[in-house]
Amino acid sequence: MSEPPDISTSDPFLQAKLEALAEFAAGAGHEINNPVATIVGRAELLLKGETNPERRQALLTIGAQALRIRDMIGDLMLFARPPKPELQSLNLVEVADGVLRKLDETLRAKSLSVVRQVQSVVPIVADPVQLRIVISNLLLNSVNASAVGGSISVSCSSLEADSRRSAVFTVKDRGVGLSAVERKHLFDPFFSGRQAGRGLGFGLCKCWRIVEQHGGQIDCDSSEDDGTTFRVTWPAAD
Known part of the structure; x- marks a missing residue:
């Protein structure tokens, strides 16, 4: 049996906390x-x-x-009350490859290489714009955490558990890893870890909200010796 992730959006306490923050963000965003x-x-x-x-x-x-x-405020509202997903049948690999192409200049600016691994991936049903937001934010988070000349691993695979099929997108960097404080506030919309070279803030909380709306979850593993891994599990199409 695999080890449980350090942080998972399936944690009921984390879900309740993020829902409360979303309600506050919706009210504050409107007033501002x-x-x-x-x-x-x-x-x-x-x-x-x-x-x-x-x-x-x-x-x-x-x-x-x-x-x-x-x-x-627009970012805040996307976290608090995102638009209803316009669902389509999508190929996760094709969407991820498209995002990587758009980030090519960003990757080259830091001389980062991408190690890409693709296994057989089941089709998913998702809003294409929102799916690209999730993949882009997770990749940019890894870019920000990586040293110049480093590498990022990206993989797409399938998973079957409890008679439920899912597609899994994983991105791993080899940066400094998350501190205890960053782990505690990982998906908070009002927290930024940029002082440590890692941009958190709105990006990850938007990812959580979008993935949650699609019935998936985000897991995170991080250590100071081995960087950080984000794993998005997305329900497969029926």
């Missing part, structure tokens, strides 16, 4: 979004009649920062 929209609108209105270069630059900065807040 309204004044931000007002700031953006006023800045654009003032900009139309402003000729002074310094004041124009100040208004452009105000507008840009307000839009940045709006984008962050």
Whole structure:
């Protein structure tokens, strides 16, 4: 029997905690979004009649920062209340390969190699946009954790347990691993481990929400000597 993962979104305590955070995020996001929209609108209105270069630059900065807040609120709302998935029958390997191609420049910027392993994978039913968000965020998390010139392992496989078939996407880095504090707050939307070279924050909490909506789960194993592994188990198509 395999060892249980360090962290799993199937843990009832973690599920309850994330649901409570999602409810808070939904309310906070709505309350913040309204004044931000007002700031953006006023800045654009003032900009139309402003000729002074310094004041124009100040208004452009105000507008840009307000839009940045709006984008962050969008991430928050995707965690709190994501849109209903538009389900399609998908090939996990094809979707993962497409995301890897889009991240090619990011990988080359750190001279990272990708070790790709593919076994026979059952078809899944998923929203293609949301599935790409999950795979992209997990890959970027591994990129951020990896040293220049390192490698990332990516695999797609099938799993059958308790008469239930699933497709499994796994990404493993060989970075410094997660600290005890990072493990505790791994899926929290308001926590970032960037000080340690690993971007957490909104990315992983969005992954949790999307995978949870599709009936799957995310497991994580991490050690200081052997990096971090994320494993997404996605229900197979009937």
